[in-house]
Amino acid sequence: MTTLVREPRKPASLRPVAATPHPRPLRLLRHSLALTKRSLIKTWRTPEALIDVSLQPVLFLVIFVYVFGGAVAGSTHDYLQFLLPGILAQTIATGCIAIGVNLNTDLEKGIFDRFRSLPVPRSAPLLGAVLGDIVRYAIVTVVTVGFGYILGFRITTDPLSALAGGLLAILFALCLSWLPVFVAMKVRTPGAVQGLMFALIMPLSFASNVFVGTGTLPGWMQGFVKVNPLTHLVGAVRGLFLGTPLENHVWWTLAWCAGFVVVFMPLALRAYRKKV
Template identity: 75%
Template sequence: MTTTTLSPSRPVPSGPAPAAARPRKPFALVRHTAALTRRSLIKTWRTPEALIDVTLQPIIFLAIFVTIFGNAVAGSTSDYLLFLLPGILAQTIAQGAIAIGVNLNTDMEKGIFDRFKSLPIPRIAPLLGAVTGDVVRYVIVTVVTLATGYAMGFRIQTDVGQMLAGCLLAILFAVCLSWVSVWIGMIVRTSGSVQGIMFLLILPLSFGSNVFVQTGDLPGWMQGFVNVNPLTHLVESMRGLFLGTPMGNHVWWTLAWCVGLVAVFMPLALRAYKKKV
């Protein structure tokens, strides 16, 4: 009589399922980006001194330039304030985009992105979280600039809808410009280098524009650069939306610059980021 030997059943493996068998949760990029945006906001909340450039700077710029150049440029400080405020907002919000590159480069030096690399999150999430978290800085500089201008006598000449459209356009431009700062933050070795390079880029854009004087009052050789300067289009767009002056096609040019900045520098920033981590 033969006997049959039953083989023992294989134990069921315990622990997490393999990555291929795990169901992917929907909107992973959105969720991880939101979490990293929250991290960026917490950092900003805990270091309020990092907001000096978007709080005190527009106040100082408005007070100095209106007081010193108001009568010389426009004949009166009140008229020059109307002309200058959209330009100061554009200049300050563009300079506010420098900080994100400095902060990201500092995080890279501290090894924080090495920790992100070990997490099961999309590669782009840390960069998107930093960019979206920086929107708070742009909102702050917009509110501070308008509030300071209002205290000095500036008044919106259009309506609330156009005023909000002008503010949103400025914030959108700053978000798109921030990808330039992100890219530079990924390719240079120190945070001080990021600040120096970005300042050298923003400075000619600020003073080689119609922020402080009309384009026609500038030297002829300079007017060609001013006419294609993205800050010029942004400033003229805001002056039209705030004061009702003719805008022409400046809004469309500003939006085109926004698309171009993202299309060029976002892929460059992602490529540099992948090489770093």
């Protein structure tokens, strides 16, 4: 009679772990929104982190309108009408830098190591952080337009067009955010993120139509200005706020938004997986 010998059961720690399937879109969205809520709570508890998106547009409007308005446009009111959409675009672009600094700081503190130990998709923390910054960009838009109205700025189109201009600026910021997220995954310190991103954003801000018309700039610079993503964003917002010719600025802005996501989102996610 043959005796069956049962093979000893392996401890759980030595058993092969089944491969985790790719996260389903709904599961990824659910966890990303949960981490978005975490980001919003963090922002709510540290309101000083909103200084760059609440105080900066106020200072820029006052300084540029009343110091340079008379010299540039001959009238502070006329310059305010011209400048405000540009200040909105510039501030919303520089406001993206904070997400890179914050993510790099979280990496240094080991917070993402805790996320890795949780049963959440690997990309959910980055998606949650980007979506959580929508509040910052909404604050920039409201503060800039609201304070502009106090100074005398007036939207000359209809409310629907004005809303579309604000939403387009917020969408641009959300898409551009993937650039500082990618930088945060590649450099070592938060200071390096801030320095590198300012070096990238400042030329885009000043070599554009934010402060002066494109036609007043040197010919050799105009070629860059005409393809500058901020130039198209400012042109689109001016058209939607003030009724100036839209031309193809809205389509170019949407194309730039798609480009930022298509290029920098995969790069950021890939660098994040290697980092953690």
